[in-house]
Amino acid sequence: MLRSSKAGASQVQRPTAPVPAQAVRFTTPVVETPGIFILTGWLWRFLRALVLLPFQFPVSVGAVAASVAVYVAFGWLGVAVLWTVADLGLLVWWRRWPESFKAHVALRALATWRRFWIYRRHWQPVLVVSGLAESYLERQYLPQIRGVTCSAWADRVRVKLVAGTAPAEFEQRVPELAHGFGAPSCRVEVRGPRDLVLEFPRRDMLADPIDALPVPDDxxxxxxxxxxxxxxxxxxxxxxxxxxxxxxxxxxxxxxxxxxxxxxxxxxxxxxxxxxxxxxxxxxxxxxxxxxxxxxxxxxxxxxxxxxxxxxxxxxxxxxxxxYAGRQRKxxxxxxxxxxxxxxxxxxxxxxxxxxxxxxxxxxxxxxxxxxxxxxxxxxxxxxxxxxxxxxxxxxxxxxxxxxxxxxxxxxxxxxxxxxxxxxxxxxxxxxxxxxxxxxxxxxxxxxxxxxxxxxxxxxxxxxxxxxxxxxxxxxxxxxxx
The missing domain is CATH 3.40.50.300 (P-loop containing nucleotide triphosphate hydrolases)
Known part of the structure; x- marks a missing residue:
């Protein structure tokens, strides 16, 4: 009797300290992209930019092409004469038709400069920090700048949205966009599907008081x-x-x-x-x-x-x-x-x-x-x-x-x-x-x-x-x- 009780006691399992579960790590296999594919992608982007360049900047490309052609035919003297004549023509244009010169030359040159120096230069950091950049499969997608135009008072940046995003996301980030690009304010204009315009004023056209407008006599x-x-x-x-x-x-x-x-x-x-x-x-x-x-x-x-x-x-x-009832509607x-x-x-x-x-x-x-x-x-x-x-x-x-x-x-x-x-x-x-x-x-x-x-x-x-x-x-x- 005593022996059986001892045997039963020996069979009782004592509580043991918990054993930590073994962590199982799942790793995503890394596949290195062959170098030929990377070089092909760079070459494709370069050729695409080269083909689109004359359509995006026709005046600049035309000026460079004309200069190269004159240099081949007449040397540096011909290039100097060409640019002297062009400068004189621009000077006469500016003095004789200042509004036309401003619209077709000055504002377009300003738009080109601001497109690269202000917007393209700061585009990625501003959009990433403000939360307008999208990620998919560990790749970052940014809205694209389709063009920049300048008026006498503001810049208009036309943007192509990333598929799956809405203009409301830009409307909710108006203060961030304005401060990010150094503008006093920003307004969003929806042009169509995935197509909107960001308007950044450069100066306040309403800063000065306006006198009472003239009253027509007739x-x-x-x-x-x-x-x-x-x-x-x-x-x-x-x-x-x-x-x-x-x-x-x-x-x-x-x-x-x-x-x-x-x-x-x-x-x-x-x-x-x-x-x-x-x-x-x-x-x-x-x-x-x-x-x-x-x-x-x-x-x-x-x-x-x-x-x-x-x-x-x-x-x-x-x-x-x-x-008016039944006789006149307006x-x-x-x-x-x-x-x-x-x-x-x-x-x-x-x-x-x-x-x-x-x-x-x-x-x-x-x-x-x-x-x-x-x-x-x-x-x-x-x-x-x-x-x-x-x-x-x-x-x-x-x-x-x-x-x-x-x-x-x-x-x-x-x-x-x-x-x-x-x-x-x-x-x-x-x-x-x-x-x-x-x-x-x-x-x-x-x-x-x-x-x-x-x-x-x-x-x-x-x-x-x-x-x-x-x-x-x-x-x-x-x-x-x-």
Missing amino acids: PQGVDLSALPVGRCEDGQPWNLRLHGTHVLTVGVTGAGKGSVLWSAIRAMTPAIAAGTAQVWAIDPKRMELSFGRSLFARYADAADDAVELLEAAIAAMQERAER HVPSVRDPFVVVVLDEVAFLTAYHPDRDIRKRAENAIATLTSQGRSVGFCVLAALQDPRKEVLNLRNLFPDKIALRLDEASQVDMVLGEGARDRGANAHLIDPDLPGVAFVKLEGSPAPVRVRAAFVTDSDIDAMSGEPAATGVGADAHSDR
Whole structure:
């Protein structure tokens, strides 16, 4: 009995220390590429570049070919004569036709230099660091530069994307691209599948203030669909469309909302004098629009009067719509049916800040009715406010065209211009406070925001427009918002 118990005890296995598992290493076999394949690849790339060179740089290749041909035929003296004649021809071209010389010679030479010295030189490190390089099977793939063109103010780099990537990846890396290539900003323009353009400004064309633009003498010269109110970043005129749309202007105090409003009114002055256009103005501050109230067909500053003006505009709009029903689909400005612009400054006072709830509700309903029904019969709402939050104005989507002046926060950019506007380069929250009137504009049907600056309309300009004597003292200094 004792022996069996001892035997059983001896058969009991004692716990042992755990034995670490043996690590199994899987290694990828390395296959060396034969040298003949590497040399063949280099030779193919060299021959391909040699064949494409005349198509990419025809002028440079032509100049070198002509020089070699002259050298073979006449020696160094012939080459010297050829280049002397060419230099004299370029000099005459530059002095006689400077704009043509700039477009066909200077800017093309600048584009070639910047393509190799700025963009190709830094292309790989900038894209790798910013996360725009792709890897597959331990091989790196980069978007390709298809070409660089230069204008008087910016470089445009055309890029071919890597298959499987989207333009949104570049739009999300706009700050990295701008700083990587030493530009103040960057904008992304999608041209087609795997085809986009990166625009890098070289200098700010909107740094200097713009004086009030001249007013045409002939009312027939007023295009209510393209009113000149300032300048675009590329130096072209900024034409604001009012006929057939509604415009919302948003900016903090001092951003230049008054410049936009008064520039639009100034451009309409001949049509106002001829009776084919009218401005109905609402000015809760009693400081901005009241300065030229003789220009307006109707004017209101008190809240009750402002709501009555809006409701009167609805009645006139509906009466005109009844006359047009079944007879006319497009409004043509005339003395009988003038184009009516309801200029509404500080719209948030009526829709959010007024203590009377009934006033707020009536104003909001009236603005919604005008913006949803007034386009086809010649009624436009040109509104301005400071705070774009939804609780302040929940009718933003009823304004097809939007203007974002300087804003307080980055999130407000997308509130005003729509989702993704900041990713496309509309950094309205970064506008310098010393540049009033600078804004980003997003038009109906166009996803790309455009940087612009409105002209500055002084008090003297308004006096000349309204035919009133110049104001002095406090009244003359009350327009700092312009």
